[in-house]
Amino acid sequence: MKKLAFVTSIIPALGSLVVINRVEPYVLGMPFVLFWAICWVCLTSLFLIITNKIDPANREEE
Amino acid sequence: MNSALLVILFFLVLCIWLGLQARKGKDMSLEQWAVGGRGFGGVLVFFLIAGEMFTTYTFLGASGGAYRSGIPPALYAFNCFYFVIAYWLLPPIWKYAKANNVISQSDFYDKKYNSPALGVLVAIISVVSIIPYLIMQLKGLGIIVAETSYGTISPSMAIVVGVIAITIYVTASGMHGVAWTAIIKDIMILAVVVFMGIYFPLHYYGGMQPMFESINAAKEGFLIFPKEGLSISWFVSATIMTALAFYMFPHMLAGVFSAKSPKSLRWNAGIMPIYQVIIVFSLFIGFSAVLQVPNLQGADTDLALFKMAKMSFDPWFVGVIGASGAMAALIPSSLVLTAIATILSKNIYKVWKPNTSDDQLARLSRVLVPVIALVVLYFTFNGGNSIFTLYLMAYSFMAQLFPALFFSLWKKNPVTVQGAFAGMIVGILMVVYSTISGTTLATLFPSFPQVIKDLDVGLAVLLVNVAVTLSVSVITRKPGVKGEEKNEWTDLAN
Numbered sequence: 001m002k003k004l005a006f007v008t009s010i011i012p013a014l015g016s017l018v019v020i021n022r023v024e025p026y027v028l029g030m031p032f033v034l035f036w037a038i039c040w041v042c043l044t045s046l047f048l049i050i051t052n053k054i055d056p057a058n059r060e061e062e
Numbered sequence: 063m064n065s066a067l068l069v070i071l072f073f074l075v076l077c078i079w080l081g082l083q084a085r086k087g088k089d090m091s092l093e094q095w096a097v098g099g100r101g102f103g104g105v106l107v108f109f110l111i112a113g114e115m116f117t118t119y120t121f122l123g124a125s126g127g128a129y130r131s132g133i134p135p136a137l138y139a140f141n142c143f144y145f146v147i148a149y150w151l152l153p154p155i156w157k158y159a160k161a162n163n164v165i166s167q168s169d170f171y172d173k174k175y176n177s178p179a180l181g182v183l184v185a186i187i188s189v190v191s192i193i194p195y196l197i198m199q200l201k202g203l204g205i206i207v208a209e210t211s212y213g214t215i216s217p218s219m220a221i222v223v224g225v226i227a228i229t230i231y232v233t234a235s236g237m238h239g240v241a242w243t244a245i246i247k248d249i250m251i252l253a254v255v256v257f258m259g260i261y262f263p264l265h266y267y268g269g270m271q272p273m274f275e276s277i278n279a280a281k282e283g284f285l286i287f288p289k290e291g292l293s294i295s296w297f298v299s300a301t302i303m304t305a306l307a308f309y310m311f312p313h314m315l316a317g318v319f320s321a322k323s324p325k326s327l328r329w330n331a332g333i334m335p336i337y338q339v340i341i342v343f344s345l346f347i348g349f350s351a352v353l354q355v356p357n358l359q360g361a362d363t364d365l366a367l368f369k370m371a372k373m374s375f376d377p378w379f380v381g382v383i384g385a386s387g388a389m390a391a392l393i394p395s396s397l398v399l400t401a402i403a404t405i406l407s408k409n410i411y412k413v414w415k416p417n418t419s420d421d422q423l424a425r426l427s428r429v430l431v432p433v434i435a436l437v438v439l440y441f442t443f444n445g446g447n448s449i450f451t452l453y454l455m456a457y458s459f460m461a462q463l464f465p466a467l468f469f470s471l472w473k474k475n476p477v478t479v480q481g482a483f484a485g486m487i488v489g490i491l492m493v494v495y496s497t498i499s500g501t502t503l504a505t506l507f508p509s510f511p512q513v514i515k516d517l518d519v520g521l522a523v524l525l526v527n528v529a530v531t532l533s534v535s536v537i538t539r540k541p542g543v544k545g546e547e548k549n550e551w552t553d554l555a556n
Contacts, residue, residue: 029270
């Protein structure tokens, strides 16, 4: 489980470094390169909350 | 006296009052004063640590960067590595600190390596890095208040009054004062930045997409990464370097130590990215200024936000923006001030006079606050360009503390005290040399591919630091003696 938690946390770190360097298509009014970056910030939250859920460390301690 | 000024003054008084209220019912022992008695729940810790993302940078730097250079600094404002590193690194640091009564960042190195001398070195590196950071925050404060008070308050006046305000409540309440004022600061900034970030594109361009389309038409290449200079490779390496340095700052670790449990740190790591997204509104403000106030040059580009605000709103609302900007500068400064005072008393004075009791240290830390404040004021007004050079080096300096901390969290620490010393000193010297001589990977290796030439030089130095740290450790490790007797129970994955 520890290993799985590590993997789910590392995905957004790596994903956020992939830059899609283009203006079009615009999404939510933003150039694609900016939208893509924001997407990964939100995904980081999602992935870390999942990591939190499966990380056994959170059950050991009170 | 105009209405903007009244609003700014009101919030200043509110901050002092809240900061003083915060100490009620607490006896101010060193642990209470420096790290809030390690009793802060998730919400307070959140505002302390996440609040560090909303400093003058959010107001001046992020919008100014987008205004000046478009996408590269805009994307650099987001850093997903912060949170992943926070998730894995902060809980073990917290646990060790709790078990060993660590109250400052330098303390951590001192106890982990059982070497007060290493604690002193770390303390010196940190103070040298963090004072320029403090000064830049104060200079930002001066600009913000002078702009939003329509020039009725001079920058120097604003800086002096601001420093007096935080000195009062930091001396009285320490970390408690910082945490309570941090909450109101963040709420204000959020409201103001989100509002302007939506209002400007709608009002001046009729929407977000029309705004970006007209910028793209007017300035080709502004909305993508260029092939060289601030290229993708710069972005990736600078992002990693900044994230490694981020939590090494003494005031950041003080925030971490103030947490009640490691659970709240993990929870925070998951929530903080959503909070970081809000910086995008600051970027929108900067982008909206590109075609509306097109002629700002040099240092004035950081004023993009205020130029937009003053041509769009009534003075009282400009005052609200000024007040939030002032808090964005002052509250992080108060956290920094608390951390510096703690380090100087615990990790420098106590090493010099080991018999000092914790009560005496607590008193000393608090007496040091106004002293440090005076020194910082002096350098703010007389520092000149050297301060700015030091400020540029601050992140690279702090990154040099990362290897020794990281390896010390392993089950078997491969690094010896000598290794830690050697790595840090070599790293610092290389940063100083490269900054002063203007050396980059491009000047060192002009024939290398652009991908390598654009790499952040701090990251390259860090790799050398790791190599030095590990090889000196191998040489100095005495056979049979391991350096990690004290911390067998820790584990990065724990």
